[in-house]
Amino acid sequence: MSSTRFDIIVVGAGIAGLTSALALQGDGARVAVLDRHRAGTEASWAGGGILCPLYAWRYPQPVLDLAAEGMRRYPELLASLESPVDPERWVTGMEILDPVGAGESAATISATLDSVGIAHEWRNRNAKGNSGNAPALWLPEVANVRNPYLIDALIDTLPSRGIELFEHRAAEGLLYEEGRVVGVATRKGEMHAARVVVTAGAWSEALVPGLPAGSLFPVRGQMLRLEPRPENGLDRILMDEGVYVIPRRDGSVVVGSTVEHAGFDKSVDEATQECLHDKACRLWPRLTGARITHRWAGLRPGSVDEIPLLGAHPEIENLWVNTGGFRNGLAMAPATANLLADRMAGRPTAIDPTPYRLERLIGG
Template identity: 40%
Template structure:
């Protein structure tokens, strides 16, 4: 990581999810004075709730700017995880488990995408699919094998990032909800943020508030089309080795963890800020899991939860400077792919804020273009 660039102005980050914490990590590693404000407990919204797949689902269906961020992150995740693990003493369980896609009709698009982004995608016949994953139902057909796809365990990554920031002496204020930005008389700069604990002066402000970003930016007189999208998940208590790889089929997935537990996810629901779980979603995810892996009918449901993703048009995040407030930067709108796009998004934001050479074309993520 580049640690040579410095800024004399302290940076305040709003949002203690994976995006906000990765951004704090990048800026602090670059020598910045950084602090972070979080409305609740760090990492307990969509960052905690997701599956941790280090790839967009069906990446060939996504616009190139999403894939560019994802591929950069995939290439750098091992080094970043190593540093974060060393700083925090917590292992986020980065696992190169690969992903099996049981939608063979996707093969032409997948192969074209793989050639352009230099990723390996292998077509498997039914015998190859069962050789790779014997636990699948007997009638499972052909599939696509993506060996480059890894996973992390979200709750452990959240804890590791929090520990790394502590080791880097980044102040984190939890239960400190920002309600508005306070601007100077000209309206060209943010001078402070109003919070539930009082007003806090700022020099440079980064908004990484996930699904809540739209509300906060609206108070500046300009907003982004960011909306909460509910996703429900199940955790099944299976046996270690019962499922070897991540499996994706018909928009749902199974993710095996090191300890044998298996995540089944996820739903896609436009229900506002409602995080209520529903029996209908539990039934849907259980039917999917047991149809794909019949032995999971004996695995009890250990947990059922929901999270709110920061939905954005086409899944492309907004990364860059506010169109009016010149000391306010934005890093938000990652929809379903915050974990896999997190490192690249944080690095790109750092490049823009510190004046470095951008790792990717900034115009693709320009907040005005996204908005």
């Protein structure tokens, strides 16, 4: 196949790839996005869609900075989409019933949240009406999106921006000329571009030469959905002991999640699903009796220091990376895409790009 030349080829059409493509096209680039499957059917489909890190203060500062910036940018991103599909962003707030872990205090948690502008208040009586010994934490501005719908809306927007999407087209390797990347090899032929961006989620490591083995890896999360019923009556995200329940607009409730190192295996198991279900019913007893309609698992793109990899390859010209969203890839997406586009255009950035650079792992 003779290849068309693009300005930029984005490899991987999850939330990172789709938002990156839109941000890069905004700079006037001719952009193509490839996915080896149907676009948006991996982690970005599987996630819970909570637009705030869970127990946010336990993440490294660079993650918090991107997540907080992502939360701020979501309304603008959604308003820019051209699609009949509504991603159902819903500001329900999130209540965490066990916020203070070992070695933490309400004061240190508040200081961290204040540092990134995440509104919060402490409550002595939690959503279930209990007043326990420890206060609950209420985050009134936290929203969730129906992430499969968000993906659909992003995909719908691509053609109107002139972005070409190639589904079922895996990048099998990078093409080089004189040591510089000039495109990607696919089973359907070579595709050429001035620059290539790897956004292949948990599968990215194989496409980024020089990364030490284990820099990027899959982290499985199991989820389930409970049927919509008026008596579910859930009006906020609730979280306790690592398990959360998320209300959707149609009255269904999404329950998650596990954090498992199981390689590229997306299966679910009965015992874990039962445990998630039991915990959800303890967390919000009105869910007892609701039928489970779906069970699934997805693979989060984990990175060795839990910080995304975002920036230029330090040794290979024309190769860029935006991955490693781990548990917060949906929340961070508008911020990571923007940071990438600013870096690629050589503009000043809203956030210091240093902590995300690949140099921390390559060529040190």
